[in-house]
Amino acid sequence: MFNKFKSAPNNAPTESEEAADPVAPEELVLIKEEEPAVPVAPATTPNVTPSATQQRGNGMMGMLQANVSKPSILSEGFYFKGELSAKGTIHVEGSLNGQVQVDELTIGSRGQVDGIVNCKIFHIKGRFSGTATCEELTVTSSATVDGHVVYKTLSVQKGASIKGELLLAK
Amino acid sequence: MNPTSKQNSVFIGEGVSFKGSINAPDEAVIEGQFDGDLTVSSLLIGQTGRVTGTIKADRVDVKGELNKDISSRQLLIVRSTGKVNGTLEYGEIEIERGGQVRGNMSQV
Numbered sequence: 001m002f003n004k005f006k007s008a009p010n011n012a013p014t015e016s017e018e019a020a021d022p023v024a025p026e027e028l029v030l031i032k033e034e035e036p037a038v039p040v041a042p043a044t045t046p047n048v049t050p051s052a053t054q055q056r057g058n059g060m061m062g063m064l065q066a067n068v069s070k071p072s073i074l075s076e077g078f079y080f081k082g083e084l085s086a087k088g089t090i091h092v093e094g095s096l097n098g099q100v101q102v103d104e105l106t107i108g109s110r111g112q113v114d115g116i117v118n119c120k121i122f123h124i125k126g127r128f129s130g131t132a133t134c135e136e137l138t139v140t141s142s143a144t145v146d147g148h149v150v151y152k153t154l155s156v157q158k159g160a161s162i163k164g165e166l167l168l169a170k
Numbered sequence: 171m172n173p174t175s176k177q178n179s180v181f182i183g184e185g186v187s188f189k190g191s192i193n194a195p196d197e198a199v200i201e202g203q204f205d206g207d208l209t210v211s212s213l214l215i216g217q218t219g220r221v222t223g224t225i226k227a228d229r230v231d232v233k234g235e236l237n238k239d240i241s242s243r244q245l246l247i248v249r250s251t252g253k254v255n256g257t258l259e260y261g262e263i264e265i266e267r268g269g270q271v272r273g274n275m276s277q278v
Contacts, residue, residue, distance in 0.1 A: 160264075
């Protein structure tokens with residue numbers, strides 16, 4: 001690069017453009033190399049690792065990593081309407097209206113979900129109405145369920161209110 | 171306590187098949203097969219028990235199988251080995267993990 005600069009000073013503007021171009025990919029390459037390098041030497045940069053992964057956490061890998069450890073939370077007062085899809089866990093304390101596709105969904109005691117839910121593990125402590133398909137369904141005593149739920153294993157605590165249809169998946 | 175000795179109660183043992191209608195003021199324990207109408211205060215279906223028909227009870231405890239129209243005014247418990255199919259009406263419900271429930275449910 002530097003040699004090119006010195007050998008062809010006549011075409012300095014074009015050369016610098018050319019020179020600028022390879023620099024950009026090189027930076028990208030450096031970043032890519034940094035990611036595997038971080039786990040190799042985590043002791044030297046322990047504080048950098050989480051922030052770095054969070055900053056680049058928009059990719060699938062970042063999502064997977066983030067969801068293994070902690071759930072996404074829709075807190076109280078939060079109202080969501082639409083379609084929601086995620087790997088990992090979602091905890092709802094607010095209000096969710098629409099279609100949900102997730103590995104694990106927990107409706108907290110103040111949470112409310114209305115719509116179509118597709119998940120593996122479904123914990124209901126609050127209110128649910130609509131249609132749900134899940135493998136493991138847990139309904140606690142504070143829960144109100146109204147609708148159509150397809151499950152594989154089920155447990156309902158005393159005090160829960162269930163209206164509608166429960167179906168066993170085959 | 172031997173359940174057969176209880177007053178106002180009925181006990182249908184394992185291997186026994188009953189078709190008809192039962193009205194017992196207290197308790198019904200069913201380990202065998204029952205087909206028909208059952209009106210009772212407390213219904214206990216053992217692991218080997220199978221009940222099909224129109225059931226009216228205050229409390230129902232299911233370890234076996236229960237089918238068709240079920241009305242449990244107070245508490246319905248489905249144990250982990252229990253299977254319930256049909257239309258359910260209940261005051262309170264409790265289903266242990268592993269218990270199977272299929273059908274329409276409504277709270278009284």
